[in-house]
Amino acid sequence: MRAAVAAAMSTFLYTLLGLAAGSSLHCAERRDISPCSCRAQEPGQPLKVACERVAGLSAVLAALAGRFPPETEVALRVAYSELHDLPAHTFQQLGLSIHTLMLNHDNLSALPEEAFSGLGRTEYLSLADNVLTLVPRAALRHMPRLRTLDLGRGAVAALHHGDLQDLPELQHLVLAGNALARLDAQSLPPALRHLHLGRNRLSALNGTLRGLSQLEWLFVNGNQLAQLDGELPAECAQLLLLHAASNRLRRLPAELRACAQLESLFAQGNELEALGGALQRARRLRRLHLSHNRIAQVSEDEFQELEALEELQLGHNRLRELNGSLLPLRALRCLNLTHNRFERFSLREILGLRRLFVIDLSANNISALAGHVAQNVVDAETRVVELRLEHNRLRALDGALMGLHGLQRLNLSHNLLEQIMPDDLIGLEGLRVLDISFNRLKTLEETSKTFLPSLEGLFASNNLLTSLQQDFHGLPTLCWADLANNQIETIGRELAAKTRCRIHGVLGTLRIYLYENPVRCDTNLIETVVAMEANFTKLYGLAPCVAENLTTSVAA
Numbered sequence: 001m002r003a004a005v006a007a008a009m010s011t012f013l014y015t016l017l018g019l020a021a022g023s024s025l026h027c028a029e030r031r032d033i034s035p036c037s038c039r040a041q042e043p044g045q046p047l048k049v050a051c052e053r054v055a056g057l058s059a060v061l062a063a064l065a066g067r068f069p070p071e072t073e074v075a076l077r078v079a080y081s082e083l084h085d086l087p088a089h090t091f092q093q094l095g096l097s098i099h100t101l102m103l104n105h106d107n108l109s110a111l112p113e114e115a116f117s118g119l120g121r122t123e124y125l126s127l128a129d130n131v132l133t134l135v136p137r138a139a140l141r142h143m144p145r146l147r148t149l150d151l152g153r154g155a156v157a158a159l160h161h162g163d164l165q166d167l168p169e170l171q172h173l174v175l176a177g178n179a180l181a182r183l184d185a186q187s188l189p190p191a192l193r194h195l196h197l198g199r200n201r202l203s204a205l206n207g208t209l210r211g212l213s214q215l216e217w218l219f220v221n222g223n224q225l226a227q228l229d230g231e232l233p234a235e236c237a238q239l240l241l242l243h244a245a246s247n248r249l250r251r252l253p254a255e256l257r258a259c260a261q262l263e264s265l266f267a268q269g270n271e272l273e274a275l276g277g278a279l280q281r282a283r284r285l286r287r288l289h290l291s292h293n294r295i296a297q298v299s300e301d302e303f304q305e306l307e308a309l310e311e312l313q314l315g316h317n318r319l320r321e322l323n324g325s326l327l328p329l330r331a332l333r334c335l336n337l338t339h340n341r342f343e344r345f346s347l348r349e350i351l352g353l354r355r356l357f358v359i360d361l362s363a364n365n366i367s368a369l370a371g372h373v374a375q376n377v378v379d380a381e382t383r384v385v386e387l388r389l390e391h392n393r394l395r396a397l398d399g400a401l402m403g404l405h406g407l408q409r410l411n412l413s414h415n416l417l418e419q420i421m422p423d424d425l426i427g428l429e430g431l432r433v434l435d436i437s438f439n440r441l442k443t444l445e446e447t448s449k450t451f452l453p454s455l456e457g458l459f460a461s462n463n464l465l466t467s468l469q470q471d472f473h474g475l476p477t478l479c480w481a482d483l484a485n486n487q488i489e490t491i492g493r494e495l496a497a498k499t500r501c502r503i504h505g506v507l508g509t510l511r512i513y514l515y516e517n518p519v520r521c522d523t524n525l526i527e528t529v530v531a532m533e534a535n536f537t538k539l540y541g542l543a544p545c546v547a548e549n550l551t552t553s554v555a556a
């Protein structure tokens, strides 16, 4: 989940910050412009010139002046430098056409009024990673064409009315990671499309977004917002993404119903107790992250029109029931319900969700699974590939998984399973990994009557198994069996007689892990080990018994 958010964030920031650079123009010789460097890439893009750890703007001027044809279009970055001589010099003196200017990690706490004079064509300015406490309004007045302004990770505490008023074309504004606690009314330019106010100290948005009818991406995550009621743009028809995670939201704003284009909503880490129908009509919504809230109920029609939803993250909430609410989610691929309060789960809740790929029901309190798909619907063609049921209270499977034909990974670890019946896993032709570790299984004998033609990995450590005989006879392609921490005393020689490890058609060796078992160390065992090795099966964890005896036995 976090990865997804991070990916969305970085895509966004990439759009803003990841400028394509280069030019059909050639760079000056590197030694000529030291300590700066130059990179040319795609034609038609500005030359990328970077200077690091320079002693002042004068040093930049000395390095670059006269090295390029006049008015060459550049993206200039001056970073990790001291620009104490900014009042004495200006960027205009470089004689270049600065399309992009990035002054990062330069310990800037303020900018002189004339710093940017002559930069009337600059479209992109980054002052991120400095210590500015105010928006440098007077300096920005020289940049009327600015489309992108990045003031991220600074110390700006307030956005005042008029701070950005001289930037009529501003579309992308990043103020993330400052100390913003105050936003004055009408402090944001109306043409904004992307706005990042994340990781500040905002407890209210003060109506500042109401007029932003072009807004597509809004980040207000990591603030102290208790509500967004009446704060979204009055016309939010363009809004594609709303990132409001890690606030104190107690509900979602009803106006979300008007944001017909919304594709992503991140509201995890809030105090939501219900959704109140705010998302009912979000027909375009694809990603919905609501984990780490207090959601206790969803009404039957909560997701009524969410026919495009692919990912639903509802982990770490207080749900006990789904109320059939998921059934309209025809495009759902990932359903995450980890750490809720389900005591039973019925597969009827996912009936007809043909795209569903992964279901995470781990860490609930599920003691019963119900409503297996095969029994209920003829057209129940599910594609669930991964089912996570670990950390629940299941004592039996009751055949509930029958019919999940596409299942490849099944995690049942940390439950209370005492036995698995042949019917329980019937029809799971595609199952590749089965985790039944940390249960109370005394034997796998019944399991061995099911045929699992694709199983590659069996995790059954930390159970109460006492003996291994024909337990793998239904597992023709097994490659990996972890049986550590059981009570296994005896291992039948024919255990793996019908198994030949195979992954994607490639033959390999079956590895069986037997650490921490009271395996009886006798001549039988030694012979079993030798016979198995001849059949591409290796037993691990029987040292010191085998290690010592094997040499004698083989030598004999």
Ligand SMILES: *[C@@H]1O[C@H](CO)[C@@H](O)[C@H](O)[C@H]1NC(C)=O
Residues within 6 Å of the ligand: 107, 109
């Ligand atoms: C940053 O600038 C301040 C003065 O504005 C100065 O006192 C401080 O030493 C500078 N820090 C670094 C790391 O250069």
Ligand SMILES: *[C@@H]1O[C@H](CO)[C@@H](O)[C@H](O)[C@H]1NC(C)=O
Residues within 6 Å of the ligand: 161, 181, 182, 183, 184, 185, 186, 204, 205, 206
């Ligand atoms: C809201 O805006 C008003 C006037 O524009 C300002 O005085 C006030 O401090 C702002 N409040 C917050 C919490 O930003």
Ligand SMILES: *[C@@H]1O[C@H](CO)[C@@H](O)[C@H](O)[C@H]1NC(C)=O
Residues within 6 Å of the ligand: 296, 297, 298, 299, 300, 301, 321, 323
């Ligand atoms: C199920 O949905 C109905 C309305 O559709 C609602 O009244 C009821 O409280 C919901 N039940 C649960 C357990 O969420």
Ligand SMILES: *[C@@H]1O[C@H](CO)[C@@H](O)[C@H](O)[C@H]1NC(C)=O
Residues within 6 Å of the ligand: 001, 291, 315, 316, 336, 337, 338, 358, 359, 360, 388
């Ligand atoms: C479900 O969400 C939790 C965090 O809320 C995450 O750790 C877990 O990996 C997710 N499961 C899946 C299958 O994505």
Ligand SMILES: *[C@@H]1O[C@H](CO)[C@@H](O)[C@H](O)[C@H]1NC(C)=O
Residues within 6 Å of the ligand: 341, 343, 365, 367
């Ligand atoms: C788990 O479910 C059982 C009933 O199956 C109930 O007695 C118990 O209180 C539940 N535990 C939690 C933590 O909800």
Ligand SMILES: *[C@@H]1O[C@H](CO)[C@@H](O)[C@H](O)[C@H]1NC(C)=O
Residues within 6 Å of the ligand: 390, 411, 412, 413, 433, 434, 435, 459
């Ligand atoms: C099953 O879940 C447990 C607990 O989350 C985890 O440690 C284990 O690695 C999972 N098994 C597999 C095969 O992924």
Ligand SMILES: *[C@@H]1O[C@H](CO)[C@@H](O)[C@H](O)[C@H]1NC(C)=O
Residues within 6 Å of the ligand: 493, 494, 495, 496, 497, 498, 531, 532, 535
């Ligand atoms: C070894 O493989 C052969 C042929 O598949 C089989 O007949 C025999 O029982 C196997 N022996 C052991 C110890 O697995």
Ligand SMILES: CC(=O)N[C@H]1CO[C@H](CO)[C@@H](O)[C@@H]1O
Residues within 6 Å of the ligand: 521, 522, 523, 526, 544, 545, 546, 548, 549
């Ligand atoms: C059959 C056999 O040789 N068993 C011996 C294997 O080694 C252990 C010591 O590790 C002896 O106790 C067994 O008698």
